[in-house]
Amino acid sequence: MPATRIRHLAACLGIALLSACGGAQPSEPPLAGAAIGGPFELVDKSGKTVRWDDFAGRYRIVYFGFTYCPDVCPTDMARMTQGLKQFEQDEPKLAAKVQPIFISVDPTRDTPAKVGEFTANFHPRLLGLTGSPEQVAQAAKSFAVFYERPDGQADETYLVNHSSAMYLFGPQGEPLALLPTEQGADAIAAELERWVI
Numbered sequence: 564m565p566a567t568r569i570r571h572l573a574a575c576l577g578i579a580l581l582s583a584c585g586g587a588q589p590s591e592p593p594l595a596g597a598a599i600g601g602p603f604e605l606v607d608k609s610g611k612t613v614r615w616d617d618f619a620g621r622y623r624i625v626y627f628g629f630t631y632c633p634d635v636c637p638t639d640m641a642r643m644t645q646g647l648k649q650f651e652q653d654e655p656k657l658a659a660k661v662q663p664i665f666i667s668v669d670p671t672r673d674t675p676a677k678v679g680e681f682t683a684n685f686h687p688r689l690l691g692l693t694g695s696p697e698q699v700a701q702a703a704k705s706f707a708v709f710y711e712r713p714d715g716q717a718d719e720t721y722l723v724n725h726s727s728a729m730y731l732f733g734p735q736g737e738p739l740a741l742l743p744t745e746q747g748a749d750a751i752a753a754e755l756e757r758w759v760i
Contacts, residue, residue: 592758594738599730600625601705605666605692608679613692615736622661622759623732624742627708629669629723630681636727639744640665643729644686646742646751650759653752657759660734666702667693668710669723706730731758 602615624643628636643663651658665682667673670693673681678691693699703710710725729742731754739758743750 592733592739594730594740597738599705599707599738600732600736603666603698603702603705605694605698605702606675608675608682608691610675613690618662618664619736620734622734622739623736624661624663624729625666625706625732626664626727626729627666627668627703627706627710627725628727629667629725630673630677631669632722639727639729640682640685640689642744642748643742643751644689645748646755647686649748649752650755654756654759658755661755661759663689665689665691666699666706667691668699668703668708668725669712670694670696670699671712672719731755733758 600615604612604614607613624647626636626639626643628639630636647658647661647663650661663686665678667678673693675691675693678693682689682691694702702708708726708728710723712723713721727744729744731739731742733739740754742754
């Protein structure tokens with residue numbers, strides 16, 4: 564089994580264990596106090612510099628992936644944005660506080676324009692970010708994201724092995740919860756309803 568799938572299953576198991584603790588909302592978010600997230604400096608589809616602090620006061624959904632990903636990334640993006648759209652229909656004022664963010668782990672191929680094209684397929688507010696290899700590596704480290712490009716593959720068909728956790732952060736950039744992408748849009752909408760206030 565590929566390492567990406569193993570990590571994805573581990574994240575799913577963690578969510579399942581948290582869910583099994585009871586139906587009542589926990590007194591604090593499951594990721595409260597976790598060392599996840601932090602300053603970054605990347606660029607958007609127009610090449611404009613974007614920093615983590617630019618989102619102060621807003622909830623943030625953060626996912627690291629790459630636009631050439633054949634299955635996991637587009638599936639996760641579709642489920643997340645469907646869940647966000649459900650939340651927008653049910654709670655439009657609260658949903659307006661949420662900024663979804665896709666960060667590329669493939670800066671070699673994922674130009675700003677390419678990332679912009681990718682995110683435009685899912686949601687009008689989904690912000691795609693990329694940067695230099697050094698900028699991407701720093702951001703991934705801050706968010707506890709693993710990724711690696713296979714060695715010795717010179718052509719453009721390579722796949723990037725990466726973790727696929729989708730994080731929800733609060734208005735001060737504090738980690739709140741993992742969004743259960745494997746459970747579909749309804750579960751994501753429910754999780755947003757639970758933590759976005």
